[in-house]
Amino acid sequence: MVAEALLGSWNDTPARRAIVAFVQAASGEGSPGWVPPAERVAVFDNDGTLWSEKPIPIQLDFTLFRLAELATRDPSLRDRQPYKAAVERDYRWLGEAMVKHYHGDDADLRLLEGGVESAFEGMGVEAYGAEVLAWLDTAAHPVLRRPYLSCGFVPMVELLRYLEANGFTTYIASGGDRDFMRPFAETIYGIPPERVIGSALGLDFDDSDADTRLVYKSKIEFFDDGPQKPVRIWSRIGRRPLVAGGNSNGDIPMMRFARSGDRGALRLLVLHDDADREFAYTAGAEDALDRARTHGWTIVSVKDDWKTIFADR
Amino acid sequence: MVAEALLGSWNDTPARRAIVAFVQAASGEGSPGWVPPAERVAVFDNDGTLWSEKPIPIQLDFTLFRLAELATRDPSLRDRQPYKAAVERDYRWLGEAMVKHYHGDDADLRLLEGGVESAFEGMGVEAYGAEVLAWLDTAAHPVLRRPYLSCGFVPMVELLRYLEANGFTTYIASGGDRDFMRPFAETIYGIPPERVIGSALGLDFDDSDADTRLVYKSKIEFFDDGPQKPVRIWSRIGRRPLVAGGNSNGDIPMMRFARSGDRGALRLLVLHDDADREFAYTAGAEDALDRARTHGWTIVSVKDDWKTIFADR
Numbered sequence: 001m002v003a004e005a006l007l008g009s010w011n012d013t014p015a016r017r018a019i020v021a022f023v024q025a026a027s028g029e030g031s032p033g034w035v036p037p038a039e040r041v042a043v044f045d046n047d048g049t050l051w052s053e054k055p056i057p058i059q060l061d062f063t064l065f066r067l068a069e070l071a072t073r074d075p076s077l078r079d080r081q082p083y084k085a086a087v088e089r090d091y092r093w094l095g096e097a098m099v100k101h102y103h104g105d106d107a108d109l110r111l112l113e114g115g116v117e118s119a120f121e122g123m124g125v126e127a128y129g130a131e132v133l134a135w136l137d138t139a140a141h142p143v144l145r146r147p148y149l150s151c152g153f154v155p156m157v158e159l160l161r162y163l164e165a166n167g168f169t170t171y172i173a174s175g176g177d178r179d180f181m182r183p184f185a186e187t188i189y190g191i192p193p194e195r196v197i198g199s200a201l202g203l204d205f206d207d208s209d210a211d212t213r214l215v216y217k218s219k220i221e222f223f224d225d226g227p228q229k230p231v232r233i234w235s236r237i238g239r240r241p242l243v244a245g246g247n248s249n250g251d252i253p254m255m256r257f258a259r260s261g262d263r264g265a266l267r268l269l270v271l272h273d274d275a276d277r278e279f280a281y282t283a284g285a286e287d288a289l290d291r292a293r294t295h296g297w298t299i300v301s302v303k304d305d306w307k308t309i310f311a312d313r
Numbered sequence: 314m315v316a317e318a319l320l321g322s323w324n325d326t327p328a329r330r331a332i333v334a335f336v337q338a339a340s341g342e343g344s345p346g347w348v349p350p351a352e353r354v355a356v357f358d359n360d361g362t363l364w365s366e367k368p369i370p371i372q373l374d375f376t377l378f379r380l381a382e383l384a385t386r387d388p389s390l391r392d393r394q395p396y397k398a399a400v401e402r403d404y405r406w407l408g409e410a411m412v413k414h415y416h417g418d419d420a421d422l423r424l425l426e427g428g429v430e431s432a433f434e435g436m437g438v439e440a441y442g443a444e445v446l447a448w449l450d451t452a453a454h455p456v457l458r459r460p461y462l463s464c465g466f467v468p469m470v471e472l473l474r475y476l477e478a479n480g481f482t483t484y485i486a487s488g489g490d491r492d493f494m495r496p497f498a499e500t501i502y503g504i505p506p507e508r509v510i511g512s513a514l515g516l517d518f519d520d521s522d523a524d525t526r527l528v529y530k531s532k533i534e535f536f537d538d539g540p541q542k543p544v545r546i547w548s549r550i551g552r553r554p555l556v557a558g559g560n561s562n563g564d565i566p567m568m569r570f571a572r573s574g575d576r577g578a579l580r581l582l583v584l585h586d587d588a589d590r591e592f593a594y595t596a597g598a599e600d601a602l603d604r605a606r607t608h609g610w611t612i613v614s615v616k617d618d619w620k621t622i623f624a625d626r
Contacts, residue, residue, distance in 0.1 A: 238506025
């Protein structure tokens with residue numbers, strides 16, 4: 001049993017008590033809810049669950065940066081979406097593309113994906129990782145006015161450590177690009193590359209030189225959201241999660257997949273209800289909130305359950 | 314520095330000495346070849362590298378069993394390949410399909426894949442794993458006359474433990490089906506499901522019941538061989554391997570991918586040259602052997618380098 005002191009940024013509320021009770025039951029020797037350590041798998045969405053996703057997912061800001069760069073090189077792109085939004089830094093168009101997606105309208109998301117898909121064509125995986133880190137080193141959140149690298153939710157990082165201290169293995173399972181998250185996931189979340197699950201561009205193996213490379217194609221291999229989340233979790237881990245955390249409708253399948261037979265699961269849904277300290281929104285999370293309320297999932301209120309949200313700068 | 318005594322089934326030959334020298338250099342504090350533990354990734358092909366693959370890969374025998382079962386239910390299948398080979402237990406047709414594949418002719422492999430793809434359509438992932446274990450519990454090797462579960466190469470299992478004892482993380486990276494290998498990989502090799510990389514059938518998420526399931530589609534998602542091996546390794550691990558072991562032409566890309574910049578890698582190619590104790594063949598491994606000889610890869614001779622091959626029954 002590891003000290004709950006690890007959860008220092010959490011208020012003493014029902015959400016925190018539900019987490020502690022579940023973890024103690026799963027990891028306590030002789031507890032009726034005991035689960036073997038190998039089966040203690042915890043998966044967490046990233047955008048909106050481990051760090052802020054408003055006004056647009058942080059990865060989209062990186063993509064904007066790249067697309068604007070491409071439009072600067074080729075002016076014929078400037079009047080077309082998503083390049084137009086990139087050059088004009090039109091966060092609204094991009095944010096709405098995601099909300100529309102969660103409501104079943106993928107038209108704008110397709111345009112965006114087309115841009116994203118071709119933005120890194122032919123680049124090697126290691127070079128891409130270096131670009132991500134170089135950009136993150138200087139990029140800051142436009143509203144929160146802090147470096148993106150300090151936009152991780154401290155209570156969630158504490159939760160990752162608390163779970164690990166109790167024998168859980170933690171994974172990120174996000175709709176974001178796997179190779180975008182990998183370079184910083186260890187720094188921000190303490191999660192190594194092999195435990196980062198996400199969307200992926202197709203890859204080609206280039207063996208034309210003595211030193212081989214993997215290079216991105218201009219085609220997405222899979223978009224890891226909704227029903228793809230359990231598929232990617234199984235592909236990577238080969239086990240069902242015991243703990244699943246998310247914040248949007250796209251996380252429902254992953255959270256439902258957490259249950260196997262009559263084994264209980266801890267399902268955490270982060271509710272963004274703190275306009276003063278972060279953001280307040282439920283768009284794209286309506287179904288998840290409904291299900292949480294009718295099925296006893298644990299709703300984590302940013303406003304009520306978190307003493308602090310971000311690390312001091 | 315961990316005792317080389319772990320490699321007790323290896324003869325004291327150049328292959329064993331190359332392994333020990335590389336592992337000592339990578340893991341020895343203050344060694345010029347030292348590599349951080351997180352980067353000590355070792356990947357191994359399965360069929361022909363960790364266990365026997367002749368006269369046909371063991372998974373194909375499982376598939377034969379299943380296809381014959383399907384042909385029993387639907388007699389119209391009996392005169393068509395691969396069902397015909399399954400009912401007649403015609404190992405030759407199946408073995409040759411693999412050899413033809415390694416030589417660039419995929420016609421028979423396509424027929425076989427079609428059969429394999431549809432053989433488990435609609436089955437849940439956990440039910441499939443249970444079928445694999447139930448079959449392995451009784452199935453025996455037709456030539457070696459031992460249970461399939463004891464067809465693992467003891468020296469390679471020792472090598473996995475030796476690598477792990479020196480801070481390496483071991484993975485299987487095989488052309489075989491990921492979910493076929495997972496149920497027994499822990500028992501035979503001590504490798505858990507999350508470290509088994511392989512080919513995969515597509516999966517659908519079935520959430521029609523309260524207890525969700527992942528079920529197989531009748532379509533392969535990817536065949537993890539040749540240039541797909543580095544792609545799947547990167548997808549899963551997000552790092553290049555430092556040690557790569559294989560035995561056929563399909564392992565060349567994975568073994569070449571092991572090199573990053575001027576960092577050395579240990580590349581092991583198992584040579585099946587022991588007709589008395591196992592099998593002797595080089596079909597489908599010609600290019601790999603050529604490359605091993607011209608590029609200084611370490612060839613592991615079953616006959617000369619391994620004191621024992623299989624565990625006592």
